[in-house]
Amino acid sequence: MKLLKSLTVLSLFLISRIVSAQPSEIEMADAMLESGKIYVVIAVLCTVFVGLVVYAIMIDRKLSKLEKKVNEK
Amino acid sequence: MKHWWKILAVILVLYTIIFGFLIEVPALPILHESIRNLFFHVTMWFSMIILCGVSWVYSIMFLNTGKTDHDIIASESANVGIMFGSIGILTGMIWANFTWGAPWVNDPKLNGAAITMLIYLAYFVLRNSMDEEQKRAKVSSLYNIFAFILLIVFLYILPRMTDSLHPGNGGNGTFSDLDIDNTMRTVFYPAIIGWTLIGVWFLTLRVRIKKLSYQRETELINNNI
Numbered sequence: 001m002k003l004l005k006s007l008t009v010l011s012l013f014l015i016s017r018i019v020s021a022q023p024s025e026i027e028m029a030d031a032m033l034e035s036g037k038i039y040v041v042i043a044v045l046c047t048v049f050v051g052l053v054v055y056a057i058m059i060d061r062k063l064s065k066l067e068k069k070v071n072e073k
Numbered sequence: 074m075k076h077w078w079k080i081l082a083v084i085l086v087l088y089t090i091i092f093g094f095l096i097e098v099p100a101l102p103i104l105h106e107s108i109r110n111l112f113f114h115v116t117m118w119f120s121m122i123i124l125c126g127v128s129w130v131y132s133i134m135f136l137n138t139g140k141t142d143h144d145i146i147a148s149e150s151a152n153v154g155i156m157f158g159s160i161g162i163l164t165g166m167i168w169a170n171f172t173w174g175a176p177w178v179n180d181p182k183l184n185g186a187a188i189t190m191l192i193y194l195a196y197f198v199l200r201n202s203m204d205e206e207q208k209r210a211k212v213s214s215l216y217n218i219f220a221f222i223l224l225i226v227f228l229y230i231l232p233r234m235t236d237s238l239h240p241g242n243g244g245n246g247t248f249s250d251l252d253i254d255n256t257m258r259t260v261f262y263p264a265i266i267g268w269t270l271i272g273v274w275f276l277t278l279r280v281r282i283k284k285l286s287y288q289r290e291t292e293l294i295n296n297n298i
Contacts, residue, residue: 026100038094045090053083056274063281070285 079274085267089116092260099254103172110168111257112264117161118186120269122224124154124276125193129221132214144210145287147217148200149279153272155193162186173238182239185227192220 032038093112101108131147134140165183166176177183199216203209232239 026102027105028098028100029106033095042091042094046087049086049090050083056278059278060274063278063285066285067281070288 082270085263089264114164116264116268117157119265120272121154121157123269132217135214145283153276180238181235182232182237189224189227
């Protein structure tokens with residue numbers, strides 16, 4: 001009986017610790033992270049960025065060609 | 074491999090985009106998930122200040138050496154810096170609209186940023202108002218030296234002396250543990266380096282275009298004589 005009592009006290013103590021350790025009710029995009037949909041946003045943004053980088057590389061190369069042409073003359 | 078830093082820039086920004094959304098951020102009232110804007114809005118301003126700093130150094134170097142190349146780098150660097158500053162203002166307005174309730178509030182840092190942008194716009198107006206190259210380079214270099222000092226005053230010194238909504242102003246230190254934690258720093262610092270290197274890439278593109286057109290102009294002038 002004593003054991004049960006101490007166990008109850010201990011578990012109540014633990015539960016109260018867990019409950020108080022929970023972050024306050026500040027709303028974060030937890031659902032988005034849990035459902036994995038945030039990866040869609042990341043994929044879209046990465047695609048946009050890579051597209052812009054490819055475009056910059058193309059401009060870079062064109063410019064190099066032009067520099068070569070001008071300096072050959 | 075002379076393009077290694079461009080690859081590094083792309084990797085760092087991709088890292089920022091991926092982990093900027095995935096890492097755990099502190100749950101703060103008002104900010105909520107928008108705290109992740111730190112990796113995208115604040116880094117724009119860091120890049121702008123680094124690029125304007127480059128512009129400042131090259132302006133001083135131009136006044137010391139008189140080399141046209143230095144003046145070209147100075148003006149193009151300020152140009153890319155202002156591009157980042159414009160993105161910084163726009164992203165800041167979006168963020169402010171959702172956290173402070175209005176896109177533009179009377180915050181010393183916002184007004185300071187607006188004045189700084191005007192100072193740099195005046196730099197370009199000044200440049201375009203003069204035809205003679207050496208004179209243009211000299212006058213605008215001198216102006217640029219004061220422009221960067223004013224940038225530091227308006228963006229860093231004055232907002233600290235009054236109350237500002239921006240963290241790190243009005244007495245409290247920037248990036249104290251209240252604002253960001255160490256997990257965020259693992260993305261924030263690479264993000265600054267990544268975005269700045271992207272800016273440097275654009276800078277080299279602009280400088281190369283400018284040099285080509287400059288070369289062409291001098292050839293034309295020499296042919297006419």
